[in-house]
């Protein structure tokens with residue numbers, strides 16, 4: 001693998017999942033592979049799981065790691081070409097990416113969307129500028145429109161826990177007070193389209209996601225109908241896509257989308273975390289036997305590790 005910015009960088013998903021599960025059983029099997037190699041992780045946004053699991057994954061492979069919180073610690077970056085930099089940006093991505101490439105063998109980047117400028121977000125200007133100007137492989141730790149490390153961890157989790165060959169997987173929208181990105185939902189949808197699952201998306205009318213992402217996946221607006229006989233219920237809020245980045249007035253018809261024991265039935269509850277208790281999902285579901293969110297977060301390590309391993313094996 002030359003980079004991991006999106007699911008398109010995966011050539012053989014089943015092989016990747018199998019290797020991730022082997023790494024989970026034997027995490028130090030490749031501890032020589034990353035020796036004297038450095039992962040530089042750049043965060044433009046907060047993180048708990050991605051930061052800690054990716055660092056653990058890199059150290060399991062023998063890599064050294066540098067973490068930088070870009071917004072608080074680095075110079076403010078300019079991404080536009082030809083700008084007269086007489087305002088608040090101090091350094092251009094052209095120099096920054098080339099400089100960081102001298103200190104890193106792999107660069108991983110987290111950069112959320114603005115949720116105000118759709119065209120700018122969809123251009124993925126942060127991560128694609130790193131791809132353009134860096135001379136080392138780039139890993140996406142959640143960009144404006146995609147969270148492929150999360151989606152791979154989700155695929156590993158579903159593969160491990162599935163009790164039938166073709167489980168029914170439902171992606172359900174749930175309410176949230178803040179405007180949240182589409183990235184997790186987008187990558188989960190893309191991943192389910194690559195897997196042999198019976199997949200349904202459910203959300204209130206008006207919360208349609210990008211058609212280019214949804215493609216021919218089933219959308220069922222009746223949440224109860226969608227959840228019927230589900231084996232896995234993946235819950236996620238996203239802000240409005242058409243009315244870009246807006247949280248439509250929270251009506252009773254939206255708060256009723258909160259996942260309860262009754263709605264979940266015997267299905268497994270999945271969420272990427274962090275999760276707002278009693279808004280997205282009730283305490284009882286999260287604390288109950290069908291919640292797999294902690295194991296899902298555990299699989300973030302092996303998702304990151306199999307990607308780093310695959311990139312390390314392809315370094316010149």
Ligand SMILES: NCCC[C@H](NC(=O)CCC(=O)O)C(=O)O
Nearest residue numbers: 142180181183184272273274276
């Ligand atoms: N990396 C996992 C999710 C990150 C982000 N969630 C959040 O910002 C939640 C913040 C809050 O609940 O205040 C998202 O939805 O893409």
Ligand SMILES: NC(=O)OP(=O)(O)O
Nearest residue numbers: 047048049050272273
């Ligand atoms: N799921 C996830 O990406 O979590 P963090 O935002 O805490 O990294």
